[in-house]
Amino acid sequence: MPTVSSEELAAAAGVNSAKLRKDFSYLGSYGTRGVGYDVEYLVYQISRELGLTQDWPVVIVGIGNLGAALANYGGFASRGFRVAALIDADPAMAGKPVAGMPVQHTDDLERIISDNGVSIGVIATPAGAAQQVCDRLVAAGVTSILNFAPTVLTVPDGVDVRKVDLSIELQILAFHEQRKAGEESAADAADGTATPAVAKDHRKGPDGDVPAVMPA
Amino acid sequence: MPTVSSEELAAAAGVNSAKLRKDFSYLGSYGTRGVGYDVEYLVYQISRELGLTQDWPVVIVGIGNLGAALANYGGFASRGFRVAALIDADPAMAGKPVAGMPVQHTDDLERIISDNGVSIGVIATPAGAAQQVCDRLVAAGVTSILNFAPTVLTVPDGVDVRKVDLSIELQILAFHEQRKAGEESAADAADGTATPAVAKDHRKGPDGDVPAVMPA
DNA sequence: ATGTCTTTGTGAACGCGTGCACAAAGATGG
DNA sequence: CCATCTTTGTGCACGCGTTCACAAAGACAT
Ligand SMILES: NC(=O)c1ccc[n+]([C@@H]2O[C@H](COP(=O)([O-])OP(=O)(O)OC[C@H]3O[C@@H](n4cnc5c(N)ncnc54)[C@H](O)[C@@H]3O)[C@@H](O)[C@H]2O)c1
Ligand SMILES: NC(=O)c1ccc[n+]([C@@H]2O[C@H](COP(=O)([O-])OP(=O)(O)OC[C@H]3O[C@@H](n4cnc5c(N)ncnc54)[C@H](O)[C@@H]3O)[C@@H](O)[C@H]2O)c1
Numbered sequence: 001m002p003t004v005s006s007e008e009l010a011a012a013a014g015v016n017s018a019k020l021r022k023d024f025s026y027l028g029s030y031g032t033r034g035v036g037y038d039v040e041y042l043v044y045q046i047s048r049e050l051g052l053t054q055d056w057p058v059v060i061v062g063i064g065n066l067g068a069a070l071a072n073y074g075g076f077a078s079r080g081f082r083v084a085a086l087i088d089a090d091p092a093m094a095g096k097p098v099a100g101m102p103v104q105h106t107d108d109l110e111r112i113i114s115d116n117g118v119s120i121g122v123i124a125t126p127a128g129a130a131q132q133v134c135d136r137l138v139a140a141g142v143t144s145i146l147n148f149a150p151t152v153l154t155v156p157d158g159v160d161v162r163k164v165d166l167s168i169e170l171q172i173l174a175f176h177e178q179r180k181a182g183e184e185s186a187a188d189a190a191d192g193t194a195t196p197a198v199a200k201d202h203r204k205g206p207d208g209d210v211p212a213v214m215p216a
Numbered sequence: 217m218p219t220v221s222s223e224e225l226a227a228a229a230g231v232n233s234a235k236l237r238k239d240f241s242y243l244g245s246y247g248t249r250g251v252g253y254d255v256e257y258l259v260y261q262i263s264r265e266l267g268l269t270q271d272w273p274v275v276i277v278g279i280g281n282l283g284a285a286l287a288n289y290g291g292f293a294s295r296g297f298r299v300a301a302l303i304d305a306d307p308a309m310a311g312k313p314v315a316g317m318p319v320q321h322t323d324d325l326e327r328i329i330s331d332n333g334v335s336i337g338v339i340a341t342p343a344g345a346a347q348q349v350c351d352r353l354v355a356a357g358v359t360s361i362l363n364f365a366p367t368v369l370t371v372p373d374g375v376d377v378r379k380v381d382l383s384i385e386l387q388i389l390a391f392h393e394q395r396k397a398g399e400e401s402a403a404d405a406a407d408g409t410a411t412p413a414v415a416k417d418h419r420k421g422p423d424g425d426v427p428a429v430m431p432a
Numbered sequence: 433a434t435g436t437c438t439t440t441g442t443g444a445a446c447g448c449g450t451g452c453a454c455a456a457a458g459a460t461g462g
Numbered sequence: 463c464c465a466t467c468t469t470t471g472t473g474c475a476c477g478c479g480t481t482c483a484c485a486a487a488g489a490c491a492t
Pocket of ligand 1: 061066089090148150285
């Protein structure tokens with residue numbers, strides 16, 4: 001039986017082994033002391049807990065440059081997501097095939113959501129249309145939204161929204177870039193006072209620190 | 217002189233006003249007690265600290281579905297990013313105009329980076345090509361990379377990488393979605409304890425192995 | 433069986449970010 | 463010039479996530 005120890009996994013992932021064990025312990029006691037974790041069983045348990053064993057139908061609304069790219073992207077299917085429908089407001093797009101399936105008109109949005117039991121929606125419309133598209137999705141039964149439009153969406157309790165803001169990703173890089181440039185000559189004079197988060201760490205983690213406020 | 221109080225800003229941003237003030241204090245004492253912050257001056261200070269006053273040239277490598285969408289996206293320019301060049305390995309694409317500029321061949325990658333003083337690169341190639349593209353970018357002088365390919369990139373110290381993984385965004389939504397579904401019947405008694413989200417109580421249940429977390 | 437050796441699972445300590453509460457600063461009016 | 467009122471800047475405490483450290487569980491050999 002192929003096994004791995006928390007120590008090996010932690011080293012591979014670059015994290016603390018105690019934390020890894022504690023995290024695993026929240027899923028249950030799936031390890032064997034003195035041996036480690038049964039790889040296959042562990043993978044199954046984590047997959048199940050993360051919802052990867054289920055098949056989630058999603059709709060993409062707004063089939064422009066970005067929406068079409070998403071529709072064509074094969075990486076979703078391999079993670080358990082199935083593109084159930086592509087929806088656009090442009091009558092000229094209706095029926096046109098994108099990624100092997102016909103684009104449908106927003107008039108049918110509610111029916112599409114309902115017929116396919118969709119609970120996850122992706123918004124790739126212009127910012128101006130995002131909120132109203134969001135409202136219709138929510139009214140139709142969608143309870144999770146991935147938003148690419150550069151707008152803050154307002155949703156009722158119980159609905160999750162995740163916003164992908166590519167400009168902010170670049171801004172974060174630019175911020176560190178600027179810091180690198182400054183360090184060369186800044187010599188970091190004396191100081192010594194208790195200063196803050198923004199300073200030192202270049203974290204590798206997915207989310208770095210993201211400020212709360214910023215104008216357009 | 218138009219001003220805002222930390223209280224107003226905090227309310228607008230949905231955060232705590234004390235935290236907001238403390239964050240601002242790291243930039244310096246730009247507020248006036250009894251009055252608030254001079255809007256224009258504050259915006260300037262934050263913009264400067266974030267590097268938004270600079271103009272950053274970026275290159276996009278891999279002009280496929282996603283790369284083309286990014287090239288066409290107008291949201292970058294408004295945040296101080298200028299697409300300096302589009303690069304692809306496909307000879308058929310060379311010279312072809314995308315977003316109003318000709319696609320250039322990877323053969324010229326090093327020269328393009330150098331000529332334009334580019335320090336930020338975007339990778340939108342297939343996963344298989346990402347690491348070698350990354351290596352060339354870094355060797356040519358790029359020190360910040362935004363990676364869309366589903367691969368972990370290895371880079372030398374001093375180089376920042378941010379990975380955008382859209383599948384993970386969907387997985388996070390699906391995870392919460394799954395949880396919502398389970399709660400309906402899970403007799404979730406208002407918790408209150410300081411346990412991690414996944415926690416609850418999973419100690420080996422009646423049948424020994426399957427944790428009580430998610431009935432599915 | 434009993435002992436040894438490995439690795440888990442977790443109580444307790446630690447560190448850090450967040451929020452509270454308030455003194456000080458400065459504006460404004462009398 | 464003093465009183466009052468508003469809002470900043472920050473010391474301090476609290477809570478949460480991370481890490482340490484170790485007892486106990488189990489495998490494996492004798
Ligand atoms: N392209 C990118 O790389 C990129 C990057 C970051 C953010 N974004 C954002 O993503 C969104 C889409 O970008 P894009 O480049 O694909 O734009 P786009 O103009 O190419 O596509 C927008 C599509 O939405 C459709 N649409 C408009 N109103 C609609 C409505 N009410 N209901 C349904 N469909 C509607 C349009 O017909 C069009 O097909 C924009 O908000 C943009 O700011 C794009
Ligand atoms: N399309 C999406 O919505 C999406 C979403 C998430 C992630 N991604 C990832 O983004 C990447 C691009 O996706 P896509 O849909 O645009 O793929 P695509 O196949 O449409 O485009 C890839 C482009 O990269 C070019 N290319 C290949 N090797 C290259 C090299 N060595 N140097 C320079 N260019 C090279 C190809 O010629 C092609 O134009 C993939 O890794 C994909 O997994 C895409």
